[in-house]
Amino acid sequence: MSKHQQDGALFFLPLGGAGEIGMNLYLYGYKGKWLIVDCGVAFGDAATPGVDLVMADPAFIVERVSDLVGIVLTHGHEDHMGAIPYLWERFQCPVYATGFTADLVRGKLEDAGLEDEVEIKVVKAGRRFKVGPFEIEYVAMTHSIPEAHLLAIRTKAGMIVHTGDWKLDPAPILGPLADEARLAELGEEGVLALVCDSTNVFLDGHSGSEAEVRESLVHLIGHYPRRIAVACFATNVARLDSISHAAKANGRHVALAGRSLWRIEKAARKNGYLKGVAEFLTDRDGMSLPDDKALFICTGSQGEARAALSRIAHGDHPNVELGSGDVVIFSSKIIPGNEKEIHRVQNGLARRGVEIVTDEDHFVHVSGHPGRDELKRLYALLKPRIAIPMHGEDRHLLEHAELARSLDVPEVLIARNGSEVRLAPGAAEIVDHVPTGKLAMDGGRLIRLDSPVMRNRTRMIWNGHAVVTVVVDKKGRLLADPKISAQGLLDPETDAHLLEEAEQAVAESIEDMSGSQRKDDAVLSEAIRIAARRALYDRLEKKPLTEVHLIRV
Ligand SMILES: [Zn+2]
Ligand SMILES: [Zn+2]
Numbered sequence: 247m248s249k250h251q252q253d254g255a256l257f258f259l260p261l262g263g264a265g266e267i268g269m270n271l272y273l274y275g276y277k278g279k280w281l282i283v284d285c286g287v288a289f290g291d292a293a294t295p296g297v298d299l300v301m302a303d304p305a306f307i308v309e310r311v312s313d314l315v316g317i318v319l320t321h322g323h324e325d326h327m328g329a330i331p332y333l334w335e336r337f338q339c340p341v342y343a344t345g346f347t348a349d350l351v352r353g354k355l356e357d358a359g360l361e362d363e364v365e366i367k368v369v370k371a372g373r374r375f376k377v378g379p380f381e382i383e384y385v386a387m388t389h390s391i392p393e394a395h396l397l398a399i400r401t402k403a404g405m406i407v408h409t410g411d412w413k414l415d416p417a418p419i420l421g422p423l424a425d426e427a428r429l430a431e432l433g434e435e436g437v438l439a440l441v442c443d444s445t446n447v448f449l450d451g452h453s454g455s456e457a458e459v460r461e462s463l464v465h466l467i468g469h470y471p472r473r474i475a476v477a478c479f480a481t482n483v484a485r486l487d488s489i490s491h492a493a494k495a496n497g498r499h500v501a502l503a504g505r506s507l508w509r510i511e512k513a514a515r516k517n518g519y520l521k522g523v524a525e526f527l528t529d530r531d532g533m534s535l536p537d538d539k540a541l542f543i544c545t546g547s548q549g550e551a552r553a554a555l556s557r558i559a560h561g562d563h564p565n566v567e568l569g570s571g572d573v574v575i576f577s578s579k580i581i582p583g584n585e586k587e588i589h590r591v592q593n594g595l596a597r598r599g600v601e602i603v604t605d606e607d608h609f610v611h612v613s614g615h616p617g618r619d620e621l622k623r624l625y626a627l628l629k630p631r632i633a634i635p636m637h638g639e640d641r642h643l644l645e646h647a648e649l650a651r652s653l654d655v656p657e658v659l660i661a662r663n664g665s666e667v668r669l670a671p672g673a674a675e676i677v678d679h680v681p682t683g684k685l686a687m688d689g690g691r692l693i694r695l696d697s698p699v700m701r702n703r704t705r706m707i708w709n710g711h712a713v714v715t716v717v718v719d720k721k722g723r724l725l726a727d728p729k730i731s732a733q734g735l736l737d738p739e740t741d742a743h744l745l746e747e748a749e750q751a752v753a754e755s756i757e758d759m760s761g762s763q764r765k766d767d768a769v770l771s772e773a774i775r776i777a778a779r780r781a782l783y784d785r786l787e788k789k790p791l792t793e794v795h796l797i798r799v
Contacts, residue, residue: 253277256403258441258667261682262286262302264636264643265662267445268325269684271302272408272636276401279378280307282317282337283397283408287328287687291583294686295707300695301329302663303683308336315378316340320410321394322347323481331358332685332692340365342377344384346393349513350481371395372428385432387412387424390614391481392519396429403670404438407628411443411637413613414620417457419484420519429627439669440630440655444638444646445615452619454612459577460488462609466575467492470601472537473572474498477547477555480506482614483514485577486543490523493541499524501532503554503566504545529554529565542566547578549587556587559594570599577610618649625653632657632674634667702791710735710790714752714778717797722764725799728752730778735790744785751781771796 256276263270268288274281290297307314316339319327330341331354341364343351348368355361369375371384371393379402384395389411399406414424446453467474474493478485486507493500500523502508514520532540544566546553555574557563568574574595580588592602605611616624625633633655635646643660650658657674661667664682668675684695693699712732717725728749731738736745755777756764763769771794779792 254403254671255668256401256406256438256670258406258439258634258661258669259306259680260636260661260663260665261304261306262663262684263325264638264665266639267637267642269301269329270326270637271304271329272441273307274380274399274406274408276403277379279313279315279380280310281315281377281380281399282307282339283399284320284326284410285317285329285333286323286325287332288325290686293704294695294700295703297686297688297695297700299328299332299687300684301332301687301692303685303694304333304336306680306682311337311339314339315380316342318377318382318397319343319347319351320397320408321389321391322350323391323411326410327351328354330364331355331360332687334360334364340367340377342367342369342375342382344369344371344393344395346513346517346519349516350510353509353513371425374400385425385428386422388415388418388421388614389413390479390484392421392483392514392517394614398432405432405436406439406441406669407432407437407630408441409443409624411445411615412624413446413453413616414623415453415455417455419456419460419487421484426627429624433628437628437630439632439634439674440625440628441634441636442621442624442646443615444635444642446613446617447621447635447638447642447646447649449613449617450619451617453615453617456484456488456612459485459610459612460491463488463492463575463577464495466603466608466610467496467498467541470573471571473540473542473568474575475503475542475544475555475558475566475568475572476575476577477544478577479547480504480510480545483510483519486511486514487520487523489541489543489577490520490526494524498539498541499527499532499535501527501529501540501542503529503532503542503558503563506545507543529563533565533567537572544574546591547576547588548581548584549589549591551587556591556594559591559598559600561594561598568595568598568600571601572599573601573603575608575610576602576604579605579611579613621646621649622653625650625655630655632659632669634659634661634674636661705791706734709788712778712782712790712792713795714774714792715795715797716752716756716774717799718756718764718770719799720765721761722756722759722770722798724753724756728756728774728778730782732782732790735782735786735788748778748781748785751784752777755781767796767798
């Protein structure tokens with residue numbers, strides 16, 4: 247129990263997602279119990295060398311794990327459920343999701359060998375269920391993946407609406423419309439706090455509809471006489487449906503290139519989606535069709551190096567080859583941070599003579615997040631007393647707070663990761679800041695992103711790394727010449743003279759030391775480290791991370 251918990255008080259506490267787009271992890275606290283909403287990842291970047299996945303450090307809730315009653319997932323995007331295989335062992339609690347999301351989670355758990363460990367409770371939109379002191383109702387929304395829901399979380403202290411990711415798509419292609427009638431009823435019942443998606447708060451108007459993209463794709467695909475590949479997010483099942491529809495309308499058969507597409511396809515068909523879509527071909531079978539009869543849907547719209555599109559662009563895909571006169575349509579947007587990787591793929595395609603179509607050239611994509619008109623509509627339906635923006639960087643949260651104030655929401659509050667907000671009783675207030683942080687999936691283990699390991703790795707990348715080996719006798723007299731290796735800085739073949747000079751400088755500095763200095767291992771090691779760093783700096787003007795192996799015989 248947190249120190250502020252008292253009977254009847256209701257808390258909101260984001261650990262991830264309030265200050266970045268990605269790695270969502272939110273807590274609600276009531277009567278000494280905690281509920282997790284979403285448990286997602288973010289992707290590594292240049293600032294996290296060697297790390298693909300990053301997630302919120304759940305230490306706060308792990309310390310109170312006996313009070314954790316469950317994890318509720320709003321939808322199946324990686325930034326909302328991708329951390330379950332990595333963090334679940336620390337939680338050991340049931341996971342609640344609707345059918346399609348549950349299947350995606352199961353697929354990830356199978357990869358991790360955890361499919362028999364995790365209890366996944368499949369729930370249905372519209373039915374209320376209890377998790378500890380919380381009563382939860384999933385309400386259908388629309389988004390860029392099937393089965394995105396907002397959560398009405400009822401307690402005796404009031405109802406919270408936690409949106410997850412959403413938009414109000416008037417023609418979402420598959421799945422129900424957002425249940426605006428139910429939202430209006432929730433508004434009538436009384437919403438204490440709305441915790442809401444901020445991703446598209448800078449977008450004026452409406453985010454647009456999947457049905458418009460479908461129409462546009464039908465026309466666009468008709469323009470090209472040769473092979474067509476379309477890159478999109480594998481989880482956007484409505485888009486897969488639309489691309490397939492546009493292909494069929496133009497006499498083409500659809501082949502899938504990329505493992506995650508097959509996985510999503512399987513989960514989609516199992517849950518009743520893609521009903522009107524013919525079985526997909528393998529990429530190999532797609533290549534055996536005449537050029538004007540084939541359309542490939544590819545993974546890799548964000549430039550991911552191992553995905554199908556990147557391999558096609560660099561000519562090393564085992565089955566699919568594109569060349570002069572072929573076209574690749576990016577039915578996606580650039581996620582900020584992925585520009586370089588995407589451009590690398592596009593340059594590879596351009597070198598092969600492939601035409602590239604993006605959302606700058608044609609109407610081939612709509613966002614899954616609400617523009618300002620949709621946000622206003624939700625606030626009008628729910629009439630919350632408190633507004634707390636989430637799913638955004640600081641600039642999104644601030645802009646969203648401004649918008650909520652302009653809509654006369656009585657209390658607007660910005661809660662960043664670690665802010666413990668008391669929602670009731672009384673006015674909403676940040677009552678504490680709890681420690682937060684990020685965990686990096688480094689190879690096979692999770693480590694803190696601010697740990698010495700990651701700090702040193704970044705230093706090594708910028709400054710290089712040197713190891714000095716020194717062998718001395720009991721009195722600290724050198725028994726052999728010091729040896730320096732400096733990976734990433736000096737080449738033992740071409741820079742041998744620089745290494746020898748540095749080794750010589752280290753030897754001389756050891757000879758200059760006093761007898762007592764030389765007898766103490768710790769003192770001697772540190773003196774050697776400083777001497778080696780200085781010797782390397784004099785020659786390279788860089789200060790490498792330097793390590794000493796002192797051997798006394
Ligand atoms: Zn999201
Ligand atoms: Zn999403």
